[in-house]
Amino acid sequence: MIFQPNSEAQVIKTIQDAYQDNKKLYVIGHGTKHQVGRPVEADQSLSLKALSGITNYTPNEMVIEAYAGTPLEEIEQSLHAKNQELSFEPYRLNILFGSHDTGSIGGAAAMNLSGSRSLKTGTLRDSLIGIKGVNGAGIAFKSGGKVMKNVTGYDLVKLLSGSYGTLAAITHVSFKTQPISPSQTTLIFNIANHSDAVDILCTAMGEAFDITAAAAIPKQDGSWEALLRLEGFDNSLNYRSKKLASLFRKHSEPQQLVAELSKARWKDIQELSPVRTVKGSIWRLSMRPTDAPKFITRLEQGQEKVKLFLDWSGGLIWLGFENENTQNCEKSIQHALRKIKANITLIKAPKSDREKVNVFQPLDPALALMSKKIKASFDPLNLLNSGKLYQDI
């Protein structure tokens, strides 16, 4: 059975009834990315899709608020009409699952869905300033609000962001927004290998260029492109572009994409073009940027054919395998990592495979115990998206 409430009161009623009957609920937004995570066994589904609509948008205060089921696209269009945007530039994961629906804003919050500009402005959780939700006992609560600086009480906003609906059904969110930069330009350096490409990204990030995105993408001939995006006023972009170009002149003279061409290139990255066509599983790993080259070298020495690209100055690696055996892909990743510390997430794989591998990075026993206690404080009967993150969580 699928419940599709269109008011907070109905969400409360649905969860209260489930609580009374001890029924497990599969909490989703639009369901465009519901295949991310461990498979959930539930008696009923709770879709927040009908709980939709922007409730407040005050451009001068750089704040937008909406019900959880509001399409991300609707939020972005409203912001663009006032020359604003969500700073964290969320990846279009829906494309990986064959959907043109970008999903709901609540779903994005539940996944902490964040993209290239997060390197500069933080991930979604850094822009999320308020949240309302209903916990596993059917009790509504709020945290944060609609002002940017707020340390009143515990920060449940961040705790719920990226909790994949395991703590509460998110019903309403408040985000800070930012003005869209007047212009942008992207410098692309052609580099012989991934090691030098990451070095360029890290060096550039360590200088005062105010870079808003830094990615590295392999080309078909085995060489790499290092992409650095600058945003701001035209005269400032010209100044910074020249300085950046001269800093790396020994590697190559950069190609420069200006304005719409630059936007198009980053949209391509936002849509995960370099990896999205693979037949097998898709993964993301975060690690120290300078660890990335060693990992990639080992991975490429392995047997699996893999497509990949780097974002966040090399600190975020997207992997797409051609091999459809997800367990073998996991082994390849682990083999390449060895002692490199990383946070691994399996983003796309068939349901049966997601039961066999670690979808999320395993937790230390102490963190696992603490996470279970926190889960129980929100959801005492373990009804909401049970097992989505980890066993019993």
Add this chain to the structure above:
Amino acid sequence: MHIKMPKADHDILNRRDMIISALQDMLPAENIITAEDGMRPYETDALTSYKQMPLVVVLPETTEQVSEILKFCSEHKVKIIPRGAGTSLCGGALPTQDAVVIGLAKMSNMLEVDYKNRYARVQTGITNLAITHHIESDDFFYAPDPSSQLACTLAGNIAMNSGGAHCLKYGVTTNNLLGLKAVLIDGTIIDIGGPYMDSQGYDLLGLFTGSEGQLAIITEAIVRILPKPEGARPALFGFNSAEEAGACVADIIAHGIIPVAIEYMDKPAIQVCEDFAQAGYPMDVQALLIIEVEGSDFEIEKLLEKMVHIARKNGSTRFKQSNSEAESAAIWKGRKSAFGAMGRISDYYCIDGTIPTSQLPFVLKRIDEIVKSYDLSVANIFHAGDGNLHPLVMFDANDADSNLRAEKCSADILKLCVDVGGCLTGEHGVGIEKRDLMTYQFTIDDLNQQMGIKSALDPQWLLNPAKVFPLEIRPVLYN
């Protein structure tokens, strides 16, 4: 002085010698303070009207020592007050007579700096400014900059999720942390996050930051460090009214400009700060904006040109930009010393509510009315870009009636912030000061959700227990 603290647990007081003796087995003698004179500096924090002598003060030097102390305290039901530098303006570090103060001042080492990956690993007893001092010769800095940054520790910044003038661009503490090492109440040592973005599982980094020392003691942190901008320049914009200044802030943002900082001062604040710092603030205006922009000289010139144009359009009557490093330093000295400068002429309560910025003119008018109704006076300073107000309500600490009126006046101003859609505290924290107002902003259900986490991680409510949540609504009742 109307904020109640729980009565001391006599059972603990009676066991003081045993507790001290056990702590002496864990720590060198010089790391334990038991004499009244020695403990005196720990009896209060920057909310000086409240004082209580603690049971004992310990100053551990390692995470393992903190773990041993917490394990012991947990087993013997002894309360713990974590303390950084004691600069909390909300009584966050106020001890109780039956509690052990754990001061982190001796844990102040820089452990690792990695410029390529842009992070630093530090012990949390390090002062905020010391982090930047360690790395500034390599042209890096740590961004959050609370006014007390010379003295305050990172531990306290994490506990309160501190902000500062420059957080409009760079975010507050929680936006600049990558990882934590923390000790739970039972002595378990945990590592959260790591030297890269995105950590696994729940966002415990986000949960612990701003939890006011109630969930764990944070002993180490991995902080994001940033390359210093090529240059930075503050400029002063004077206005004849708060309304004009407020409209100017909104207009600057509407033009796609997010300066590094936008600070507001009203006339009384300008006077006090100018007397103190001789910063060159214009004295013939009703409202002053200090706006800082960053970049190369060329970029700064261009940005200031745009802002001057916007400011004039919004009625700005005075403009002055810094022409040297010394002038810039003086401009910021005036602003950052505002609390100290005010302290030279009067006792005051520093309020910390946040409001939606469009409510500014209304709120300033109401603050004026509220303050007058209590027969007090006020100077207004705030972070205008994000609506974080710091009205300084002046009173006479030697006059009990004046003190009480100031407390009530402060509470009314904070309620006003909530009424217009804002919150009780933007960057100082709840502590004891705003504890009893929490039910004004939150429902009992909201607070139960927060307290549920407290109970899950600290079932006996031993960590900094008398803070944040009103005493009468908590699940663990004292006395």
